[in-house]
Amino acid sequence: MDKALLIIDYSYDFVADDGRLTCGKPGQAIQQAIACKFEVYLAEDNPVFIMMDLHDLNDMAHPESKLFPPHNIRGTEGRELYGAVKEVYDQHKDNPLVFWIDKRRYSSFAGTPLHQYLSERQIKIIELTGVCTDICVLHTAVDGYNLGYTILVDRDAVQSFSQEGHEFALSHFEHSLGMTITSQS
Template identity: 85%
Template sequence: MMDKALLIIDYSYDFIADDGKLTCGKPGQSIAQAIARKFEAYIAEGQPVFITMDLHDFNDMSHPESKLFPPHNLRGTAGRELYGAVKEVYDKFRNHPLVFWIDKRRYSSFAGTPLHQYLTERQIKMIELTGVCTDICVLHTAVDGYNLGYTMMVDKDAVQSFSEAGHQFALSHFEHSLGMTITGQSC
């Protein structure tokens, strides 16, 4: 019975690789194995995995992020591919009926996507968030999830950001403002 889901948020080449277009680099790379293990565990347990991936178009100056960040995760580029061990697991399970790829154009995985509908159809009430960046897309997804009534958890070893200060702020916000369960090695 499906009762929970894993979200892998923006774990792309552009956000993780040393030469990615908007990379958080080594901190993002350090969580690859934790996300890959969770991915495999959720599939083994018969629970769905949703990959939500940032999508931008070339020369789309109307998108608000175009004023904030350099071009990244551009449609049709290798920058949108999953990175490292997470890509390896995805390649193994890409056609599995419990694996879903959802493109998103805003920070939140819920904004303008069918994610809430997919979760509702499967009667999923609990979601675990992983990926990057803890204080941007993961945070905005968590706030929307909270407002939609989901119970949420995050493993601090499976999220990361550009800055340690932003990462720690988001973890604190998850726990103290959104009531999320925080797990991880130092918990």
Template identity: 75%
Template sequence: MEKALLIVDYSYDFVADDGKLTCGRPGQSIDRAIADKFNDYVAAARPVFIMMDLHHDNDPYHPETKLFPPHNIAGTPGRELYGRVKEVYDANKDNPLVIWIDKTRYSAFAGTNLHQLLAERCIQSIEITGVCTDICVFHTAVDGYNLGYDMTVDAAAVQSFNEEGHRYALSHFRNTLGMTVHSES
């Protein structure tokens, strides 16, 4: 079964200490795990999809405008990948296995061509990494479940703003979506 890696919203704004909507240290703690997976997938000739949140400054029509401070604004450094993950991306960005997709909703499937690209590559199994476990990773997993994907998540490669939400999402992945959850303590 073909497998792909999804790196969800691992941006400067979501992870760096001075990011616009940062989960801070928890997000920083998964940098090496995501970067290692990124390297492993490329080395195994498996696709890696960078699913990146995209917003426009002062967009009155986007539902998140009322919920969160401005973040991941088009054309800003806040949309860049963070840390080691950025380094691995920069070293592999011209590789056709590495695909960057902008997304404008929580789920990586909503309003994107991700499902089509996975189908074209005969991908039936996805591993989801990134932030936030209980927001964008969660919604991506729910949509992936509804589309019939076999999914895994490594608890060491996802994080959130709060530990309670993170733990809830991991439990939901395992007990409600039937996902394989690795590295749980």
């Protein structure tokens, strides 16, 4: 166990055609890449962290309520993992290497036990997957960088609402944060 996979916000609301805040087809196109990584990490005895956005209906105090329509509402289908990633999760959710952590901010580190869990397992390398490249993945990357993690991003396992935002974030990862950007294709 020397690295960990983070699957960030790969939910029905963010990916499905009828999701409440969907990136649609671009987000759907990465499901096999994420599902494959999920399986590989577990096969290599490396942990997988599902980092899932959580909101309460009509929580007007949350800053996102002014920016986005209601999404990933507690107790709704919108918070379920999407497609092939959900299938892999359902097969392995009882595996002690699979963790589901709710988050209430863009970064997977903000207000969550993620850093503690990684530290306890002496993990120094994290790979980021999911959506949206230029929002939650980006904020997680910056916080991970500031905490001293080596960070990997596979461009085929992240996506966003716009191609411009996606490309900006990938460039920022590589040129401002020194991250390794890979591609399966």
